Amino acid sequence: MVNLDLGGASVEIFPLGESGLVVRFGETINLTVHHRICGLAAYLTEFPLPGVIEFVPAYTTLTIYYDLWKTSFEVLAEGLKSLPLNLPEARAADRPLIEIPVCYGGEFGPDLEYVAQQYSLTTDDVIEIHSSVTYRVYLIGFAPGFPYLGGMSTRIATPRRESPRLSIPAGSVGIAGEQTGVYPLETPGGWQLIGCTPWKLFLPEQTPPTRLTVGDQVRFRPITHETFIQLRNDSQ
Amino acid sequence: MSLRVLRAGMLTTVQDLGRTGFQQYGVIVSGVMDSLSLRIANLLVGNPQQAAGLEITLMGPTLLFEQDTLIAITGADLSPRINQQLVPAWRPVWVRAGSQLDFGAPRFGCRACLSIAGGIDVPLVMNSRSTCLPAQLGGYRGRSLLMDDSLPVGSASPQAIQRIRHLAKAVSDQSMSSVTWLAGMDLANYAKEPTIRVIPGSQYDWFTAASQKTFLSETFCISPQSDRMGFRLSGPVLQQQKPRELLSEAVTFGTIQVPADGHPIILMADRPTTGGYAKIAQVIAVDLPVLAQMKPGSKVRFQAITLEAARQEFRSREVQIDRLRCGIALN
Structure with missing residues (x-):
């Protein structure tokens, strides 16, 4: 493990196997760390270091995968040290605000009632709380295009279901602890489902292949069942 | 040219070396499990190493070759047969049009690789032909092969065409013919109860000293809940010093x-x-x-080695594969 100063931030770097390098910016989720990760990702996209194949931004880390024939952990570490001191932090204002339509409750959100009961709220309260905040895409993982969104109110934070569902419909909006997210594909999963979006979040034929990318700002807009059907038909 | 599936096996998928470059979007890499086998099989039939082939799990399918072609089977020994005759593995094999390939009892290993001259030519999805089973993406319609599927095959390379001519000349009415040499099998180091070398992970220190020792000295068993996504291990339980x-x-x-x-x-x-x-x-x-x-x-x-030792292993392996590539081209 190596400690170094990266664009004014103190980071740890360590290997992930023979061809991975992890840059760790800290151990807790916060916006400063997130902005630094987005800043490094933006920099590496614009000025790729030789031998880098791809990178994966996460909550407090950015992992770089590289070609061991073209570079090494040591060479990349040197390359990171010599990055400009004031790495452009990807500011909230620079990112687009994406508004995702969601039909809450009913068949689309089988756990909405449960979440409401947890805090003696009405389902309308839960919808209001969930759709009145701007979220951040901290990470895309678990499944192609699955966004882990940070910034949800603790007033509706609900642990995962005790037994995961074997199949969750694509578009389902869920809550797990203080995180919220959207299942882009039909997969198994344990999040509490409160609604569903007619949008497709994973678009394998497009570049990039996802509707959301790390660093985006997201809001949810409640829609009716009719609008859901209409939007879903439009997108097909 | 196409390859027809007459009978589906247990789990056969189209795989190449994986769908890299999209992990920041959560796109699963997939690709062949035993990349060494696929790379060598491809070299044996004159394909680029990253060409798509079939990964065949334990109980193989029955396949029909519609034209004369060149194939190579590497990896697990699943008793491959062409018209009832065992197919020699780890070498280029000329196959006559109309021949059927099927598989018998699994004799060693879990996954065989089949490469065919020209490669399996399914459409590229995000730069890869790999089947991603969890997302039902890529490969042949995002799934494992079923009866009556017809897999498109690309154009054979000049090297493959030359080999096909050469091998076809030597046969009279046989359904297949091969060379006298084999290549690459010795690189694989397969073992029934292997010791797998590891580099300590980034949370290695989170585990108790006893668990660290257990991990590197005890025997673990690959559980039945293991698949292309991951191998679950049963055996000793590993404990962290404190829950983190x-x-x-x-x-x-x-x-x-x-x-x-644990x-x-x-x-x-x-x-x-x-x-x-x-x-x-x-x-x-x-x-x-x-x-x-x-x-x-x-x-x-498991046995721990250093990052530097792992890199040396990687480099010498790549040099060996490159020598093999030259050797195959010259033979």
Whole structure:
């Protein structure tokens, strides 16, 4: 493990196997760390270091995968040290605000009632709380295009279901602890489902292949069942 | 040219070396489990190493070749037969049009690779022909092969065409013909109960001294709940010094995670891009093919080596493969 100063931030770097390098910016989720990760990702996209194949931004880390024939952990570490001191932090204002339509409750959100009961709220309260905040895409993982969104109110934070569902419909909006997210594909999963979006979040034929990318700002807009059907038909 | 599926096997998928470059979007890499086998099979039939072939699991399918072609079978020994005759593995084999390939009893390993001159020519999805089973993406309609599928095959390289001519000349009415040499089998280092080499993972220190020792000295068993996504290990339980929360971060092929129940999981080809469990170790790249050939129920041990030693292994392996490439081209 190596400690170094990266664009004014103190980071740890360590290997992930023979061809991975992890840059760790800290151990807790916060916006400063997130902005630094987005800043490094933006920099590496614009000025790729030789031998880098791809990178994966996460909550407090950015992992770089590289070609061991073209570079090494040591060479990349040197390359990171010599990055400009004031790495452009990807500011909230620079990112687009994406508004995702969601039909809450009913068949689309089988756990909405449960979440409401947890805090003696009405389902309308839960919808209001969930759709009145701007979220951040901290990470895309678990499944192609699955966004882990940070910034949800603790007033509706609900642990995962005790037994995961074997199949969750694509578009389902869920809550797990203080995180919220959207299942882009039909997969198994344990999040509490409160609604569903007619949008497709994973678009394998497009570049990039996802509707959301790390660093985006997201809001949810409640829609009716009719609008859901209409939007879903439009997108097909 | 196409390859017809007359009978589906247990699990046969189109795979290449994986769908890299999209992990920041959560796109699963997939690709062949035993990359060494696929690369060598491709070299044997004059394909680029990254061409798509078939990964055949335990009980193989029955396939019909519609034209004369050149194939190579590597990896697991699943008793491949052409018109009832055993097919020699780890070498280029000329196959007559109308021949049927089927598989008998699995004799060693878990996954055979079949390459065909020209490669399996399914459409590229995000730069790869790999089948990603969890997302039902790529490969042949995003799924494993079924009866009556017809797989498109690309154009054979000049090297393959020359080999086809040469091998076809030597036969009278046989359905297949091969060369006298074989290549690459010795590189694989397959073993029934292998010792897999690992580099300590980034949370290795989170585990108790006793568990660290257990991990590197005891025997673990590949559980039946193992697939292309990951191998679950049964055996001794590994304990952390104190429960600690890890935020999800990138994981890769061969990452060994330990969830709360203390039973390690080795992430394999269809792994998700990120994970939130403590990483006790990382399997070194050259030992992944050995692991990929392990069946549920088989036993494995782990040995720690340094990152530098792992890199040396990687480099010498790549040099060996390159020598093999030159040797095959000259023969």
